[in-house]
Amino acid sequence: MKIFKLIFKNALRHKLRTSLTIFGIAIAVIAYGLLRTVVTIWDSSIDAAGADRLITRQAVSFIFPLPLAYKTKIESVSGVKEVCGAAWFGGTYKDKSNFFARMAIDDNYFDLYPEFMVSKNDLDKYKKERNGCIVGKSIADQYKFKVGDIIVLDGDIFPGRWEFVVSGIYLPKNKNTDATQMLFHWDYLNERIKQETPVRGDQVFWYIVKIDNTNNSAQISEQIDALFKNSTAETKTETEKAFTQGFVSASGAIITAMNFMSFAIIGIIMLVLANTMVMSARERTREYAVFKTLGFSAYHLTGLILGESMLISCIGAGIGIFLLYPIVSGFEQVMPKGFFPFFFIEPITIILAASSALLIGVLASIFPIQRALHTKIVDGFRFVG
Numbered sequence: 001m002k003i004f005k006l007i008f009k010n011a012l013r014h015k016l017r018t019s020l021t022i023f024g025i026a027i028a029v030i031a032y033g034l035l036r037t038v039v040t041i042w043d044s045s046i047d048a049a050g051a052d053r054l055i056t057r058q059a060v061s062f063i064f065p066l067p068l069a070y071k072t073k074i075e076s077v078s079g080v081k082e083v084c085g086a087a088w089f090g091g092t093y094k095d096k097s098n099f100f101a102r103m104a105i106d107d108n109y110f111d112l113y114p115e116f117m118v119s120k121n122d123l124d125k126y127k128k129e130r131n132g133c134i135v136g137k138s139i140a141d142q143y144k145f146k147v148g149d150i151i152v153l154d155g156d157i158f159p160g161r162w163e164f165v166v167s168g169i170y171l172p173k174n175k176n177t178d179a180t181q182m183l184f185h186w187d188y189l190n191e192r193i194k195q196e197t198p199v200r201g202d203q204v205f206w207y208i209v210k211i212d213n214t215n216n217s218a219q220i221s222e223q224i225d226a227l228f229k230n231s232t233a234e235t236k237t238e239t240e241k242a243f244t245q246g247f248v249s250a251s252g253a254i255i256t257a258m259n260f261m262s263f264a265i266i267g268i269i270m271l272v273l274a275n276t277m278v279m280s281a282r283e284r285t286r287e288y289a290v291f292k293t294l295g296f297s298a299y300h301l302t303g304l305i306l307g308e309s310m311l312i313s314c315i316g317a318g319i320g321i322f323l324l325y326p327i328v329s330g331f332e333q334v335m336p337k338g339f340f341p342f343f344f345i346e347p348i349t350i351i352l353a354a355s356s357a358l359l360i361g362v363l364a365s366i367f368p369i370q371r372a373l374h375t376k377i378v379d380g381f382r383f384v385g
Helices: 002-011 015-047 070-075 120-128 137-143 186-196 214-227 240-247 249-283 285-293 298-334 347-374 377-382
Strands: 053-058 080-088 101-105 132-136 150-155 160-172 181-185 206-211 235-239
Touching (some): 015 347, 053 214, 053 240, 070 080, 070 206, 070 214, 120 132, 206 214, 249 298, 249 347
Parallel strands (some): 101 181
Antiparallel strands (some): 053 206, 132 181
């Protein structure tokens, strides 16, 4: 018990320095947790892609359309259960800062995406309304959308003023299911485009292909692409996960940098704590010599130094983890819903933050322990510093 009492007294001897060290560790843990949350959420959004869904797009880029006639040919491929066309609409809702995904889809879209839960009444209503749309729960809450409301979009990819009626609101089945989309009839889009710009009619941006066996995804992809080889619009078929990764590849460098910075912060924590422990060990050189004279063993000295380092590290990490939850919650509120469809702290983030703090507590004490153990008693008494 006396050892523990000494550890607490040593840690609090220089209250300002210890407080600043704890504060620095807490800030670093918060920064680490926030960055890791962004990275893991980004990865989770990609992992949410269905294993039994393929995406067929134009071989050059998904921004180039594919003919409507391709749908029937894709459906004829062995192993294909169902095909759904989709088109990215874009547009602006009131202000350009109001970003969320807006897509035109075939009516069987919700059969391919059971993770988007829509009530039967809402789905029936949606199918009956020509300009009906279904919006995700997240953006419905954000923009106060209710069933029956009118959503007006100013088109950019498809110019003009577009009015949609909210027919229903879908709920996410899982935590990592995107609930920030607005989905409406492709037929409604196509009818107007054929009237205003006939050359752009009967086209989609990609096809969603549901397959019966995920083990045959590569083979089915090759068969689909072979159908349109040497045509004016060759295709590239890939898993939905690969398509999603390509869709957000423009932000890949940013996420990689954030991932790197999250681990660099661990080094910062170690430097902050190590600096404090080295200064403390230097100041107590004479005290350690006295301890040795009184019969304190190497284990006692190791326990004193290691205990002080672990105590400071654990307090700082604990405060950082405690504050991380409200800070992440506040960060979620200010971030546009369409940029991060969902936001939560994964348990692995807390585990990594806590285990890193414990490891750093050990590493930061290594040099001070070696110094205390290898300094001779006579040299310790002679030390002035």
